[in-house]
Each structure stands twice: as structure tokens, then as C-alpha cells.
Amino acid sequence: MLDRLQELHDEAMKKVADASNLQDLKDVRIAYLGKKGPITEVMKGMGKLSAEERPKVGQKANEVRESVTSYIEEKEQTFEEAALREKLKKESIDVTLPGRPITKGGRHPLTSVVETIEDVFIGMGFNVAEGPEVETDYYNFESLNLPKHHPARDMQDTFFVTTDLLLRTQTSPVQTRTMEKHKGQGPVKIICPGKVYRRDEDDATHSHQFMQIEGLVVDEGIRMSDLKGIFATFVKKYFGEEREIRLRPSFFPFTEPSAELDISCAMCNGKGCRTCKQSGWIEVLGAGMVHPNVLRMGGFDPEKYSGFAFGMGVERFAMLKYGIDDIRHFYTNDTRFLSQFTRV
Amino acid sequence: MLISYKWLKEYIDIDDLAAEQIAEKLTRSGVEVDAVTALNEGITKLVVGKVLTCVKHPEADKLNICQVDVGDEEPVQIVCGAKNVGEGQFVPVAKVGARLPSGMKIKRAKLRGEKSEGMICSLQELGLEGKTVPKKYSEGIFVFPQEMTVGEDALAPLGLDDTVLELDLTPNRADCLSMLGVAYEVAAILDRDVKVPEPAVVPKDENAGVSVKVEASGDNPYYGATIIKGVKIAESPLWLQTYLMASGVRPINNVVDVTNYVLLEYGQPLHAFDLDRFGSNEVLVRRATEGETIVTLDESERTLSGEHLVITNGEVPVALAGVMGGATSEVEEDTVNLLLEAAYFSPAPVRKASRDLGLRSDSSIRFEKGVDPNRVAEAGARAASLIQQLAGGEILAGPIEFDELNREPRQVSISLGRINQTLGTNLEVEQVEKIFGQLQFPFENKNEMFTISVPTRRQDISIEADIVEEVARLYGYDNIPTTLPNTPTTPGGLTSSQWRKRKIRRFLEGAGLHEAVSYSLTTAEKEAFFREEFANRVKVALPMSEERSTLRTTLIPHLLDALSYNKNRNSYSVQLYEMGSVFHTDEEQVTVQPDEKTYLSGALMGLWHEHSWQGEKKPVDFYVVKGIVSGILEELDVTGDVRYVSTEAPGLHPGRTASLEIDGKHVGFLGQLHPTVAKEWSLSATYVFELNLQELMALSTKNLRYQAIPKYPAMDRDIALVVDQHVEAEELSSIISEYGGTLLTKVAVFDLYEGENLAPGKKSLAFSLRYLDPEKTLTEEEVTLVHEKVLKGLEEKAGAVLRS
């Protein structure tokens, strides 16, 4: 019987070795290891054996089964892997086709500039203040040391609604409004972004509507040197570490002394080019020490408090930073323009 | 203000410095120089020539053939087209090989068969502006008014060897509207002296028989009339003409040129009347009467009011004080006797007249800002002596005056400590004293307390801060240290509403919308489709154009403009939003500040999502917009009962519009644009939303609290309901929520079916319900019990039956 089992084993192993697919293996399994297979048949004859022979034959039968089974499984795995490889190969795709677009909108470049500047000043302890766009003559002019017949108040520049109401020409009225809220108590540290309006014909460099950011610091012992320090910090953070600043004397009715702030030209690094009109410097904002009349009208005692104020044009900042050549682009809402700033 | 560098050198010794260096120093200390222009820029080989003969070209009527002596061995032949060329003239000649400012190079040429070797030049061809060229020469070549040396370089006699600085003056520095003022400024910067002219007038002691009377002494505290008899009007000498032209002023005749010269030199406007045409021997200065008229020098008739100041001959106005002279008493070719006016007119009446009549002159811009009271009479004397020198004549008795003018300098006191404290500097007494010296400001110093007598030429200085600025700019802004405030630090940040606006922007950005910014000024017509309730509008009093005449009350039409603009440029899928102010008012005629609200609006058209090669195209529809609006509410953490109520609104599709109501309050709308309105903008299917952001942000919001993650499993049940067409999904889901009680944690619509297999007028809506008990595992029986109640409720309240 042992010989018969060995014979069967060799036969089965050969068939497994010859099997060329999963079905052949299945057939072998059923033919040799199934309930009606030859090994089972041999086992049925075990009853006739002696007690001494019986375990030996049993053990041999198990060995044969295990050996065949393990060989079948091994081959099965090989076939399965090959089949899977075949299947996956058929599933291959063109990885060079474009990916599914993830729709993304974006902030308006003016908003981006405002938010960036807000964040720089917030980092220096400023708050953000806002005010109405339709202002009174008092807040827009008088409280800023521009009484009714002041030469610097160019009537042609203002959109009046009534003799007393107007579209604000600057964000400076927010200064007085904020100072009033502080009731003569410092410190005040604010920046005020917003829309302003002037009677200008729209062209590449002028717009009847534009955005400004006004800033104000009022406290005891604020000096002009502090203005320089705050700006040096701001300019380096916004325009880059390598930018230098310089102040030039200027005139604004609401500040005295007044200054224009220039930054070294980023295009030519101060050597002189077309952008900076060969001067190496670009004018970016107006500033100065708050005029005592303005402090007084805001409810602060100019003997005790001092401060500085500044104002900058948002469009100008955006134009400088991104090299935009026409201010009207900001207001046509052309998606070919807007979509260039989605990464900002 | 244009400053001739050559002229400036007459008052201050700056031969060691180039114009560019002075320009840089001026700019850095507060008087901005916009441009430095060398007048000889681009000109070479320009000499003085003498026209020896001049005959008509045989082949061309308009051309002349001239033989011109240019100092060479032989005269040259030049064909010249100017009408005013003539024999014996001394003229500027560009020789062969010369270059002109236009870039033109002079070559040997043949004109209609005649050779031409050079060009006789007009002033315009030499780079001067037409409006500053004397009328006599503006249509032809320039002719030297005096004998010249043939062959000499013509640049110097024409004043083209000069450099002009163009000042961009701030309104406070009216003192620099004069050569002397600029000289004082340069002197202060360089710490040098100023050479001030000292006019010597020797009046013949003769009674002129002219009287001066001023009725409005507040408007005109000083009036001086100098009578000069027997002058001869002629062309001014070259030096005077070239200084005027370099300063942008057109030479006219010797008398008028002198008044303009002194105006530029002293900053004091003057006026010369023809005494014989004055109409009387009486000068009377008064306010005009209402409706009184005057014909000014520019030949236009002006109607005056009681706020304007006039010079009269006792009867009728002969000049608009400080603004412009009258045509009737103008100095002309035949004038022999003059009344020279030097006066102080106060800023207010001059500004008023200048504004009302739209008439700005070199005179009015100076009076408006306040001239130096201590230079008025001096300027008059300077002009009188120059007129006598250039036009002859005799000066009768020294000026006949009305004089109530205050000439006292202002006193301003400031301590050294105050200066240093304001600037953040550590200046010593000596440094500050030196600066006052440079400025030529007389001062006293008592224990580091300075009292300054501000020279009256500096009308802009009246308070401490003005002195601080003078010190700072002469010390140099660059020398001020750079510090940070040594005051206590303050926490900075955004307010909650500012922060939430940023959050909404991020959300909309992520949703694929671009932010738009449009103009606030618009027309009522553009908004008429949407806003019949805002009949009252905030209008601009004097709009620049009808298109920008009133403030917007809604953002939608402006976003539609933008969609339309993009569509016309082949962008068909555009989704925009804008966050900005709208202006509402209850008043028909606005008297108080309008109600300014922040609105958040959007307009969407075309494909919301596209993935072309995979064939995916998702057009924008109502539910896209609703998803965005719901997302905004979520970003804002809005609590309260949010409802989208089907509604009709102007400009919108009557069946595809919802009003957004929170706790019963209308806070916005969303929907499809009405097709006829869309057509107005040439748009196809377009969806919009508009939210009153201010009101939305004022609603109560919830604070974020952690909620325990359920420990027990939930049980889901799906139901498909058949209901009447008109039943809304929201009605069904609120019935489900009501009957589902606390165990029901989620209801969601997952299918809508209309059509076959349903009775007419019916539709099927399928919901997915989730039941959960946070305390224990729910049993099938417990869920069934509640679920049965839900089904019963749906049937009773909405006639909904389960779809079989």
C-alpha cells in the first residue's frame, strides 16, 4: 500500500507540475485529494491491515496529501499573481492627461495688499479702524486743520453731496473719529483702510475712486524718530529686508512737521532706472507729526500728547509690488487680471 | 514755479554748485524740484548771423533766398520760409552740421533748385514753448532786438546757456513763488548770504494830482500808486525777455515785462494802468456791486458780486483787484503815462473772485496765499526804477498811498527741550541757534527758551510745530535717529467682524469665486431693475458724468457689468463676489449721513465645474448658489431658524428665487436673474445672491463646544415619500424632525423623482434618517416605534405616503 501511495504521489506531483492554469490545478486537487479520489480509496482498504502497519500507512497518506496540497497552493499563488499582473496591466492609464481642476477663486489684489499691511501693523500693536465713506465736512476737512477757506482745500477735488456732506477724499477722518472715542486718553494705535473718492478723470494713473490706508499713533512722548522706526520696520516687512527708507520734508495740513517717505527702488536697487525716474528712490507715502490743532479737535491735549500719522495709496502699493501699469485694471474685474492674484 | 539758474545767481553766490546739486539739496530739505532742464539740451552750432540780402525764391512764393553772414569768410545762402525774415536782421542761425532739440540735423540741401546751407531758427525750433514766445516771433524766426556780433555763439544772448529748475511747491511755501524767496531758501541750506536789490527811486517832487481812496480796508490794507509820465513803450532788452521766457512768461513790452519781472523777483504782483485811459484821477478801491461787470485783459466780460474787490476810477471798475486788470486801461503801444499799482490784497477776496470766475493768474495765486507785507512798497519802487531805466519817463511824487497794513513779524516761542522731545534728537543750543541764523530768523534765547521773530516773508510759520519743522529740515531728516516708541506696548488685532469678513473671503475663495471691486458711483437706471424700494438716493451735487452721479444701493448690477465685460472677452464661466458698502437713505433730499451698510453679493454664470476630457460639465444652478449662501451662514456660525422662502423679487426669476430669513427676519435673497433682465446685460442663465452682511453678523452666534463622539452605533432608515408637487422638501424634513424627537440625529434628502410610475401632480422625495441614543445601543423595536410615528406624522400633516 505504501508503494501505491508513493506512486499516487508521484503521479499527482507530475500533474501539478504540468498544470498550466488554475483550472488544471483544481482538476488535480479534485482527482487526487477529493473524497472520491484514489488516496481516499487506498485509505478505505486500511481496515484490512495489521495494527502495526496501519499507522505507517496513515502517516504516509497524510504526507502525500500535505506534499501535494502544498505544491498545488504554491502553484496556485504563482498563477494568481500572474493573473493579477495581467489584469492590472490592462487597467493602465495615460498619466500625462491633465488632472481634475480644483476650482479656486481669489481675493482682489487690493484686498490682498490691505490684509498684508494690516497684518504687519497688527504685529506692531495696531488695531484696525473703519469709518463711513459719506463723511461730513467737519471730519473730512475741518477736524484735520482744513477750515472752510484753507488754500490747501481744493474744492475741485471733492465730490460734495450737500454743502456739509461729501464722499471722503481721504481715510483721515477716521483719525478724528477714533480719537474722539478715546476721550483724550492714549494710547491710540490704529490703521484705517478704506475707499476714498476724488474728482479725477479716470486714466492710467488716476481714478475717481481708490483705496487708502491711514495710520495714527497718539501717546505721551511719541517722537518723530519713532515714525522713522515704525516705517523702517514696516517697509522691510512689506517690501523686503534690503529696502532702505528716507524721509523728505513735505506739507500736509494735518501734520507738522510733515514728510514724504521714499523707499529705495527695488527695480534697480537704488542705482536709478525708469521706474524711479533715475533717482533710485520711490515715493510711497506721506506722514508727519500730528498737528496740535488736530490733536485738540480729537480731544487730546497737545501739551501732554503727541503722535504721528501717515497715509498710503493701496493701488500704488499694488502697482509697485506687482508691476501693474494701469490703475483702471483694479476696477474692471477682468478675470484674466484677477486670476493672476489667486496665489497671493 | 520755474527758476532760471542764471537769474538765481544774481541773488546768491552759487557758482561752485551745479543746478542739479542745488535741486537735490532743495528737494531733500522740503522744496521739491520736479525737473532740471538745460535749455541748450540738444543744440549745437548755433550762431548769430546777419541777413545781408533777402529775395523771393523764383520758383516758390513762400520761400526767401537769403545771403547770411555767419562770421565765416563767405556769407552762406539759406532758403528761409519765414514771413518775417528781412534784410539787415540779426538772427540765430543753425549752421550746417548743427543739431536742434527736436533731434533734427542741419544738412546742405537744395530747395526747389536753390542750395541752402543752414537754417534761420524760430524760438520754438530752439526748444521754447509757443506760449512763452513773444507774439511778434511766434509765427516766424526770432530777430535780435539789438545789434549783435556776427558769428558769436547765439546760446548765451538767447539765454539758452541757462538751466531751469521746476519747483513742485507745497501750498504752504508761497514764499518760494519768488526768486528772492528761493534765494533765501538756498541761502539757508548752504548758510550763505542773499543779495537783495536796493531800488533807488528819485521822484521829481511834483504833484501828480491823483488821489487814492480805499473803502474796503480789510480787503486792501495797503495801496500805493506811483505816477510815471512820458514813457516810451518798446520791446524789452534781451536779458529781460530771456529771463521771462525761462520763467515761462511771454514778453509783451518793456512796462508789462517789468511788472512781471518784479512779480517773479519779489513775489509781489503789480499792475500798470495807462493813466490817460484810466478815466479819472481818482483811484477808489471797493467791493463790487451785485451784477457789476468788467471786461478783463483776456477780453472776456465778467459779472461780479458783492464779495469781489475791484479797483475803480471812482465810477466804474478798471481792474479786478489782485486777479486781473481791465481791458480799457491796459498799457498799449501808444501809452505814455502810467499809474503803477503796488498793493496788498487780502487772500480771501482774491480767492473768492478767482474761484467764482474761474480765473487763476500769476497774481491771484500769490495774493491768495498772502504776500509779504514788508515787500509791497519795495517791489513798487523796484518796478518804477526799472521802468524808468528801460522806458524812460519821469517818476512824479513818490507813491500816493493808503496804508493800514500790519507789518509786524510774528513772535513764536519754543524751548530746546520741546524741539528735542518732538524730534527724538539731542540738539545743543548752538546747533539750533545756527539753524535760526541760516534761516535769517531773528531770535532771543533765555535759558534755552527761544523767541523767534518770524520774517514776514514766511507767512506759513506761526506755531511751535512750524519752528520744529524748520529746525528738522535744516538739520536734515536723515540725521533724525530711528527709534521705536518707548511707550508701553499694546495688543493689536482685528475686531470680531473684521475677522469674520476675512473668514468669508477665504470661504468664497475656496468655493471658486473671485473677488470684484466696483465703483460706488453709478446711475439710478442701472439699479432700477432690482431696487424699486430705494427711490431715495444719495446723489453727488456736481457729478463729473451722469454715469457716476449717485451712490449704489445694491451691488448686483455692478457685478453683472463685470460678468458682461468678461463674457465680451470670451470668458463664459465667471463667478464673482463683492463685499462693500451700499448707501440707503430715507430722505428725498439728503441732509444727514446716509445709512451705510456692508453687503455681500455674488453673480455666477456658465459652468461651475468643468473637466472637459472626462466630459464633466456642471453648470451653475440655484442649488450651487444656495450651497454658497449656506456655507457663508456656517462660516458665520449663525444660529437661529434659517429659512429659504420661495418668493418673487424685482429682476429675478419668479419661480427660482428665495428670500433668506433668519428668525423671521429678511436678510437677503438668492435666485436666477430674470431672463429679460439677463438680456439687458447680454447674459444667459445667471444666478445671484445678495446678503446684508452687517445684519447677518449682528445675529447671535454659537461658541464652539466639543461634543462627545457617540459610543453606540446609529441606525439608518431610508424612506421614499410620494407627495403633491407643491409640497416643499423643507416642510417634510421639519415634520420628520418634529416627530423623530431626540433619537433622530440627522435627516437628509437623497433623491427627488418626478415622472413615470407616479400619479399626475405627484413627486417622490427620499430621505435618509439616522437614529441614535448616546446612552445605549438602540434596539430594532425602539427605532421602529419612533419611525412609525414619523411616518404617521408625515401622512397626517403633508399627505405623504410611502412609495411602494
Ligand SMILES: [Zn+2]
Ligand atoms: Zn529704480
